[in-house]
Amino acid sequence: MITNGGSGTYFIGAHIGAGSYGDVYECTDEWSNALVAKVLKPAGTFEDVQRQWEAEVANLVNMRHPNITYMHDAFVHDNCFYIIVEKCLYSLDRVLPKIDETWVPHIARDVLQALAFIHRFGYVHKDVHPGNVFVSLTSDVISRSEDAGPYLSFKLGDLGITRMENDIRTTGTVLAPWMRPPEAIDPGRFGAIGRQTDIYHAGLLLLSVMHGEVLLFEETDIVAGAPLRMADSLDSPYGQAIASALHPKVMYRTQTSLEFWREIQAALQYLAPGGNATPAPMDLGPPLTNPSGPGKPTKTRSSS
Ligand SMILES: Nc1ncnc2c1ncn2[C@@H]1O[C@H](COP(=O)(O)OP(=O)(O)O)[C@@H](O)[C@H]1O
Numbered sequence: 627m628i629t630n631g632g633s634g635t636y637f638i639g640a641h642i643g644a645g646s647y648g649d650v651y652e653c654t655d656e657w658s659n660a661l662v663a664k665v666l667k668p669a670g671t672f673e674d675v676q677r678q679w680e681a682e683v684a685n686l687v688n689m690r691h692p693n694i695t696y697m698h699d700a701f702v703h704d705n706c707f708y709i710i711v712e713k714c715l716y717s718l719d720r721v722l723p724k725i726d727e728t729w730v731p732h733i734a735r736d737v738l739q740a741l742a743f744i745h746r747f748g749y750v751h752k753d754v755h756p757g758n759v760f761v762s763l764t765s766d767v768i769s770r771s772e773d774a775g776p777y778l779s780f781k782l783g784d785l786g787i788t789r790m791e792n793d794i795r796t797t798g799t800v801l802a803p804w805m806r807p808p809e810a811i812d813p814g815r816f817g818a819i820g821r822q823t824d825i826y827h828a829g830l831l832l833l834s835v836m837h838g839e840v841l842l843f844e845e846t847d848i849v850a851g852a853p854l855r856m857a858d859s860l861d862s863p864y865g866q867a868i869a870s871a872l873h874p875k876v877m878y879r880t881q882t883s884l885e886f887w888r889e890i891q892a893a894l895q896y897l898a899p900g901g902n903a904t905p906a907p908m909d910l911g912p913p914l915t916n917p918s919g920p921g922k923p924t925k926t927r928s929s930s
Pocket residue numbers: 642643644645646647648649650662664695711712713714715716717757758760783784786
């Protein structure tokens with residue numbers, strides 16, 4: 627049990643995930659709300675970790691949106707930096723092998739809305755990948771009828787390296803090394819890192835959904851446009867929209883989140899003339915904590 631001064635008491639549970647910056651634990655508050663506690667890893671000096679924590683907390687405070695994970699609290703306890711966030715079922719990387727193309731428009735609509743909101747603020751997320759997109763479940767605890775859900779939606783999280791677009795340097799800006807976009811490798815040839823970097827990463831995210839695994843590319847393949855060609859050769863109506871987001875040159879890439887969504891939406895209408903293609907319910911296996919209990923079907927929300 628840990629307390630944040632007089633303002634909050636939290637019960638820390640099992641370790642459920644880790645990234646480059648944090649260890650994440652299941653957590654509940656005194657109301658038994660399902661939360662997670664992200665504890666920043668002690669990388670660097672105390673002041674380095676403090677700066678990292680302050681930046682992530684400031685981003686989460688500024689960027690409240692239904693498709694961005696909600697921060698409940700943040701505090702320092704025993705020289706460790708905590709961020710308390712709503713608990714989601716899974717990050718998308720955990721379920722990629724079990725999902726398919728029918729999820730693409732639902733993930734795209736939610737993640738691109740989160741990105742549009744972040745970009746409107748003048749920020750760039752810089753870290754869009756399946757480990758930072760969360761599957762969230764909303765249950766109707768009153769009616770409990772089949773039609774009442776539970777419903778899945780998608781939330782973008784981990785705003786740890788999200789920064790103002792104007793502050794981003796051409797070289798040396800922090801990006802995940804395993805998914806460096808062309809503009810991070812050779813800005814002179816491909817353009818500057820900015821909001822279109824998030825568009826590129828959203829393209830890679832959807833390509834990974836189509837392939838059922840996180841895709842890793844060598845730098846030589848990235849600058850040669852291998853992700854674009856892979857999307858282009860997909861036997862899917864979404865292939866073109868994803869390929870346009872993956873153009874190696876920033877200026878020829880899909881420019882905005884809304885434009886990207888419109889292209890996905892056009893493909894969706896082509897798929898189902900009514901524009902109402904509903905994915906089949908997926909068996910995602912047992913969630914970390916499933917408020918609906920095992921055996922109750924889950925549905926993804928219609929994106930119309
Ligand atoms: N709100 C959450 N709900 C469920 N799992 C989470 C949540 N936040 C983080 N996780 C798990 O912990 C992992 C690391 O969290 P993240 O915030 O991405 O940390 P890092 O900054 O170290 O990458 C995620 O990929 C996910 O598996």
